[in-house]
Amino acid sequence: METVKSIGIDAGSTTLKIVGVNEEGKILFSIVEDADPKVEEQTEHILNKLKENYDMESSKIVATGYGSNLIKADKKVTEITCHAKGIYEYFKTGGTAVDIGGQDNKVILISKNGKVIDFIMNDKCASGTGRFLENTAWRLKIPMEKMAELALNSDGEVKISSTCAVFAESEVISHLSRGQKLEHVIKGLHRAMVKRITSMIYTVGFNPPLMLSGGVAKNKAVVKMLEEELGEKPRIPENPQIMGAFGAALIGLSQ
Amino acid sequence: MLHVKIPTRKEVIEEEKSKGKRIAAVYPIHYPRELFRVFNIQPVEVWGPPKTDTKKANAHLQSYICSVVQSGLSFYLEGYLDIVDLIVVPHSCDSLQGLGSIFKDFIKPKQELVTIYLPREKNKENVEFLANELKRIYKQLSQLCGFEPDDEKLMEEIKTEEKIDKLVFKFYKSRENLPLSSREFYTILRSREYLPPDKFKSILEYALLHASKGKLKKTGIVLSGLLPEPMDILDVIDDMDAFVAIDDMACCMRRVYGEGHSSDPFERIAERIVNGPPDPTKGNSFDERFEFIKSLADLTSAKGVIFYNVKFCEPEYFYHPILKEKLSKAQIRSLIIENDINEPLPQQTITRIKAFIEMIRESS
Ligand SMILES: Nc1ncnc2c1ncn2[C@@H]1O[C@H](COP(=O)(O)OP(=O)(O)OP(=O)(O)O)[C@@H](O)[C@H]1O
Ligand code: SF4
Ligand SMILES: [Mg+2]
Numbered sequence: 094m095e096t097v098k099s100i101g102i103d104a105g106s107t108t109l110k111i112v113g114v115n116e117e118g119k120i121l122f123s124i125v126e127d128a129d130p131k132v133e134e135q136t137e138h139i140l141n142k143l144k145e146n147y148d149m150e151s152s153k154i155v156a157t158g159y160g161s162n163l164i165k166a167d168k169k170v171t172e173i174t175c176h177a178k179g180i181y182e183y184f185k186t187g188g189t190a191v192d193i194g195g196q197d198n199k200v201i202l203i204s205k206n207g208k209v210i211d212f213i214m215n216d217k218c219a220s221g222t223g224r225f226l227e228n229t230a231w232r233l234k235i236p237m238e239k240m241a242e243l244a245l246n247s248d249g250e251v252k253i254s255s256t257c258a259v260f261a262e263s264e265v266i267s268h269l270s271r272g273q274k275l276e277h278v279i280k281g282l283h284r285a286m287v288k289r290i291t292s293m294i295y296t297v298g299f300n301p302p303l304m305l306s307g308g309v310a311k312n313k314a315v316v317k318m319l320e321e322e323l324g325e326k327p328r329i330p331e332n333p334q335i336m337g338a339f340g341a342a343l344i345g346l347s348q
Numbered sequence: 349m350l351h352v353k354i355p356t357r358k359e360v361i362e363e364e365k366s367k368g369k370r371i372a373a374v375y376p377i378h379y380p381r382e383l384f385r386v387f388n389i390q391p392v393e394v395w396g397p398p399k400t401d402t403k404k405a406n407a408h409l410q411s412y413i414c415s416v417v418q419s420g421l422s423f424y425l426e427g428y429l430d431i432v433d434l435i436v437v438p439h440s441c442d443s444l445q446g447l448g449s450i451f452k453d454f455i456k457p458k459q460e461l462v463t464i465y466l467p468r469e470k471n472k473e474n475v476e477f478l479a480n481e482l483k484r485i486y487k488q489l490s491q492l493c494g495f496e497p498d499d500e501k502l503m504e505e506i507k508t509e510e511k512i513d514k515l516v517f518k519f520y521k522s523r524e525n526l527p528l529s530s531r532e533f534y535t536i537l538r539s540r541e542y543l544p545p546d547k548f549k550s551i552l553e554y555a556l557l558h559a560s561k562g563k564l565k566k567t568g569i570v571l572s573g574l575l576p577e578p579m580d581i582l583d584v585i586d587d588m589d590a591f592v593a594i595d596d597m598a599c600c601m602r603r604v605y606g607e608g609h610s611s612d613p614f615e616r617i618a619e620r621i622v623n624g625p626p627d628p629t630k631g632n633s634f635d636e637r638f639e640f641i642k643s644l645a646d647l648t649s650a651k652g653v654i655f656y657n658v659k660f661c662e663p664e665y666f667y668h669p670i671l672k673e674k675l676s677k678a679q680i681r682s683l684i685i686e687n688d689i690n691e692p693l694p695q696q697t698i699t700r701i702k703a704f705i706e707m708i709r710e711s712s
Contacts, residue, residue: 159695173703174710197696209707211681214700 095121096148099348100140101341103175104132104160107195107223108308110338111139113147118182118343121147123335132160153345157337159196170344172337173199173212179340180304181207183330188302189294191319191327192337193309195223200293202300213297219258221289223309228262229282233275237312244283244314247276253285261285280314287318294323303327306336352551354535357392357542361431364390364544370493372434372462375420375447376574377598377629379438379464380482380617382505385545386497387489389434393541394420395599398577398689401426408450414660415688416574417443421450424457434492438464440629441663460492468631470623478618486614502613508545510607510620515552516540517604520594524568524648525559530582530592537600538575567709568593568650570641574658575599577689581656584698588705593648596641602627628663637667638674645680652708653682654701658689681708 097113109132111124122143129135143149156166157175172192180190181203190201198221202210219225230240251273255261261282268278294303303325309315310333320326330336355363361371370389384391400419404426409418423429435457437448448463465481467474490496516537523533536555540548567590575597576582585592595601605624608616626632626640641653653675657664668684675682683704685697 159699171699171703171706173699174706197699208711209703210711211676212700212703212707214696214703 094146094148097121097143097152099153099155099342099345100149101175101338101343101345102136102154102156102158102161102164102166103172103335103338103341104128104136104156104158104164105172105194105337106159106197108334109135109139109160110158110335111136111143112335112338112342113143113149113152114339114342114346116346118346120335120339120342123332123338125332125334128160133163133165136164153348155341155345155348157341167345167348170341172197173201173214174209175337175340175344176306177201177203177209177212177340178207178343179336179338180306180330182343183336183339184302184304184328186302186304187300188304189297189300190304190306191290191294191310192307193221193223193290193305193315194307195227198222198290198293198307200290200297202297211297213293215293220256221286221293222258223307225258225261225286225289226282226309226312228258229265229279232262232266235279240279241283241312241314243276244280245317247274247280249274249277249280250284251277251281253278253281256285256289283312283314283318287315287322290319291322299323299325301325305329306333308334310334352532352536352555354539354551355543355547360390360542360544360547361392365431370433371431372436373424373429373432373459374436375438375440375444376416377438377440377627378466378603378621378624379436380485380621382502382509382613382617383482383485383489384436385505385508386502387493387495389489389493390544391436391542392432393599394423394429395541395575396420396577396689397423400690402690408454409446412660413443413446414658414662415690416658416661417447419690421447424451424455429459432459434460434462436462436464439466441661443660443662460488462488466630467622470632475615475618475622478622479612479614482614482617499613503616506608506613506616506620509605512540512545512549512552513604513606515549519552519556520601520604521647522556522559523593524563525561526555526564527558527560528555530576530586531579533592534576534579534582534600541599563649564591566591567705567712568648569705570594570596570644570648570650570653571656572596572641572653573598573656573664574661575689576656578687578692580693581687581701584693584701585654585705588702590705590709593650594644596625596644596653598627598629601625601644628667634667634670634674638671638678641671641675642678642680651681651712652704653680654704655682655684657684657686659686681711 103110154166156164176192187205396419402418405421605620608619610616626636
């Protein structure tokens with residue numbers, strides 16, 4: 094049985110991520126599930142199952158994300174610090190980290206030695222987050238993966254002017270009812286979101302390389318458009334969604 | 349933890365009224381406390397108050413007017429100020445100037461309405477202008493009250509305020525030695541907004557008795573902005589094992605004026621206000637504001653500045669980008685957040701404050 098030295102739990106607004114690392118910070122397991130309203134029970138259930146295969150007797154637990162208040166942990170750290178840590182240790186370089194989650198975007202400037210220099214986060218508004226795309230996907234009954242594919246392969250683009258998640262959804266419907274092609278509208282929707290993120294990046298000050306984390310980094314259309322807008326190819330970890338939990342686990346190692 | 353009994357605004361109003369004093373409801377920010385006192389008028393400031401239902405004010409105000417004015421007007425319209433004898437509206441910013449006009453032209457309150465024109469920038473002409481403005485208010489108050497206190501009496505009140513300002517500064521300087529949470533510290537400090545000077549003084553002196561040699565081993569923050577409302581913001585900071593070491597807030601430090609020099613009482617009050625700490629509503633330069641905030645950080649162990657802005661507070665916004673840049677060049681990290689004083693702090697804002705404290709702690 095392998096010994097898990099530290100466990101990072103990222104209870105996000107949309108998903109729950111759990112990562113276990115060994116003494117060297119190597120990832121032993123990672124779990125991603127849709128977040129249950131009773132995230133504390135969900136977490137306990139997952140951890141109990143993991144105990145069948147891992148020695149977690151002396152594991153440190155560090156929690157992050159909106160639900161972290163509900164989770165029993167040795168330490169609680171904000172998502173900003175955790176994503177910065179995860180990204181920095183993964184790529185071993187400073188730069189600009191962008192975490193696009195279900196409800197928040199965070200742009201974090203990381204120094205050469207891995208410290209957070211500055212950050213910005215969307216405030217009170219779902220504009221430019223995963224929810225921005227999800228609302229429309231849900232309304233049109235198109236799976237998220239398909240949305241990205243439609244945008245990627247579209248030969249045209251309709252401008253969506255609203256940055257508001259609620260208004261954008263109705264704008265999409267009105268374009269469709271006026272006979273615009275679905276993929277053109279979906280591509281425009283992705284563009285509106287990416288422009289919002291790009292403007293956040295410029296607000297903090299863009300310092301390459303650009304490194305992505307969070308579930309939306311799996312959206313290939315978003316990644317491609319970010320490259321178009323910034324003129325810089327984003328670096329993406331193998332599983333960007335777990336970077337916050339990975340960072341949390343690493344913080345636990347130094348406890 | 350310190351147990352200090354601080355009377356509420358309501359208790360103070362009732363007690364002072366029973367002693368025959370008049371009560372003035374005073375809107376933010378700068379005004380001559382001494383001038384009202386010498387007429388036996390107790391100023392009780394109206395900063396919002398927070399958590400007011402603002403629907404009554406909405407009919408009079410544009411939606412982009414800050415929540416301090418929205419709440420302040422609603423508070424009046426709901427009848428909570430029926431008990432006061434005067435309403436004082438300093439022309440601190442466009443929104444407050446608008447509030448003054450709404451009172452004067454639309455509401456026409458039964459109470460005496462006093463408006464105060466405040467000049468911008470520090471210079472001799474502005475001191476003279478304000479001194480004349482204060483003389484005009486003196487006349488208005490003497491007509492209302494039916495007597496004319498002499499210069500000597502007014503000077504006495506000025507000296508009392510000057511002493512209290514000094515004591516408040518001492519209270520700030522002892523902050524790190526006081527066993528108080530940020531909420532407790534600011535509850536004490538802000539009781540000056542409605543307490544008579546002797547009562548406020550004795551509360552400060554009592555609190556200062558508890559200053560210890562040991563310093564708080566916490567991360568210090570400079571809090572800048574209008575006022576710490578909702579007060580949960582102070583708890584969020586304290587929960588991170590940090591504390592507000594000093595502030596650059598309109599309701600607090602920006603009104604700790606220095607001593608005046610003139611032997612003419614009106615000029616002396618004017619000097620105090622005009623030459624007081626830099627304030628966005630006084631149009632001080634970027635450099636003055638930066639130097640002041642930096643000096644606050646230097647005076648304490650504060651590691652970063654949180655600009656806590658009331659949404660739509662125009663004068664504050666104006667300074668942020670340049671102040672942030674100047675502070676960053678001086679290796680002082682800063683964070684800008686905004687909220688309505690009527691709204692609970694959103695989770696995102698809490699996360700940002702926490703992440704900011706983690707950041708400055710990591711890098712220090
Ligand atoms: N393969 C995918 N393609 C497109 N989008 C995806 C994919 N996988 C996940 N997402 C999006 O990622 C988002 C969830 O990301 P993540 O798990 O990082 O959020 P979270 O951490 O719960 O939220 P937050 O950080 O805002 O609290 C959802 O909006 C989801 O639609
Ligand atoms: S209504 Fe629109 S702009 Fe407002 S918070 Fe929601 S998504 Fe954002
Ligand atoms: Mg997240």
